[in-house]
Amino acid sequence: MTRHKKRKIIAVVKILVLLMIPAVTAVSVRGIPKIMRFFDKMGSISIDGNRSTSVTEFTETTTQTTTRESFRISEGYGTDEEKEESTDVLTETESPLEAVPENMGDKPYPAENFWTAGGSIVRTTYGQYSGNTFFNLDNGGQVNNQTSIPNETLLSESRCGADFTIEDTAQPLVLIYHTHTTESFEPYVRDFYDANFNYRTTDETKNMIMVGNAIQAELEAQGIGVVHAKEIHDYPSYNGSYSRSRETILPILEQYPSIKVVLDIHRDAVSGEGVAYQPFVEVDGKEAAQIMIISGCDDGTLGMPDFMKNFHFACRLQERLENDYAGLTRPILFDYRHYNQDLTTGSLLIEVGSHGNTLEQAQYSGQLIGSSLGRLLNSMKEGN
Numbered sequence: 001m002t003r004h005k006k007r008k009i010i011a012v013v014k015i016l017v018l019l020m021i022p023a024v025t026a027v028s029v030r031g032i033p034k035i036m037r038f039f040d041k042m043g044s045i046s047i048d049g050n051r052s053t054s055v056t057e058f059t060e061t062t063t064q065t066t067t068r069e070s071f072r073i074s075e076g077y078g079t080d081e082e083k084e085e086s087t088d089v090l091t092e093t094e095s096p097l098e099a100v101p102e103n104m105g106d107k108p109y110p111a112e113n114f115w116t117a118g119g120s121i122v123r124t125t126y127g128q129y130s131g132n133t134f135f136n137l138d139n140g141g142q143v144n145n146q147t148s149i150p151n152e153t154l155l156s157e158s159r160c161g162a163d164f165t166i167e168d169t170a171q172p173l174v175l176i177y178h179t180h181t182t183e184s185f186e187p188y189v190r191d192f193y194d195a196n197f198n199y200r201t202t203d204e205t206k207n208m209i210m211v212g213n214a215i216q217a218e219l220e221a222q223g224i225g226v227v228h229a230k231e232i233h234d235y236p237s238y239n240g241s242y243s244r245s246r247e248t249i250l251p252i253l254e255q256y257p258s259i260k261v262v263l264d265i266h267r268d269a270v271s272g273e274g275v276a277y278q279p280f281v282e283v284d285g286k287e288a289a290q291i292m293i294i295s296g297c298d299d300g301t302l303g304m305p306d307f308m309k310n311f312h313f314a315c316r317l318q319e320r321l322e323n324d325y326a327g328l329t330r331p332i333l334f335d336y337r338h339y340n341q342d343l344t345t346g347s348l349l350i351e352v353g354s355h356g357n358t359l360e361q362a363q364y365s366g367q368l369i370g371s372s373l374g375r376l377l378n379s380m381k382e383g384n
Helices: 002-026 031-043 149-159 208-221 241-255 309-326 359-379
Strands: 120-124 132-135 142-145 171-177 225-228 261-268 275-283 286-287 292-298 332-335 347-354
Touching: 132 149, 142 149, 149 309, 171 208, 171 241, 171 359, 208 225, 208 261, 208 359, 241 261, 261 359, 275 347, 275 359, 286 347, 286 359, 292 309, 309 332, 309 347, 309 359, 347 359
Parallel strands: 120 275, 142 332, 171 225, 171 261, 261 347, 292 332
Antiparallel strands: 132 142, 275 286, 292 347
């Protein structure tokens, strides 16, 4: 049910109760306080679905959860009226726990009877962050500014539209790839993680390819052409992964000049001493791994003169995701990082959950990313 529909229902209920007040008063004056308490209760109902869990501080990036502000709908170039009902339905996906790969590769995902108990898994939901490095975007979401650029300057830049246009074409508009392809997740929700497993696998039904497939399916369902590069770049050697992924995507960009958005899909590793964290949020009754967009900044040594254009697009996507699925995102990380983001003006890295999240939470987040990105890109097409 949409927030708009909830508000309509609450309004109708209040009108009906107001019409009943004279009759109730005639019976008993004592009925009025109950009615007023009913109004108070209706006015306090949360409509953003945000949840928070108190967690022990473990790093300087631990959140301080506060009440999430109301968000407006952003279509990338302004604010549109919220639709009565969403017509978007997520595509059916096979459960990653049930998926059987054609080839598990040299590093298979552990079988059920090979899991061992290690440290604890802490389930948490990150809300609003506070501190000097954080600021709110106008239409939802936040930015974590780890650079010397003032927040006020970045806030002004965040209000710019994307620096590319979208045409209605059958040619691919999005490239998905994975520098750390083998990153993986927990099998299901449980109280412990396996200290003997480094959460990497060549089984593409259990690694980042699985998440990329979910994003791709949602984009294609909305008519957005996608190239999904499924090469493994971090196994058997982890060092040099970004050089190898660059070698993969350069010829693709040359072959398809129509590509405007390039997404490197990763997962985070949020942990402490003997603890792995599982950042999640409930969306439509199902748990999704919280995500974080990373937009690199150039201090003059990284060879990314157009880094601010990537940031413009990151802000549009962040706002779109937060308006579609409140609480799904952690703040955009804006920092001095390269991550091959010099290749287009729509190049971003997205961390989907952490190693404490489950396969199904990560896959569901991939669906939500694809759904929101598809809506954003379609809204940017000429004539829309």
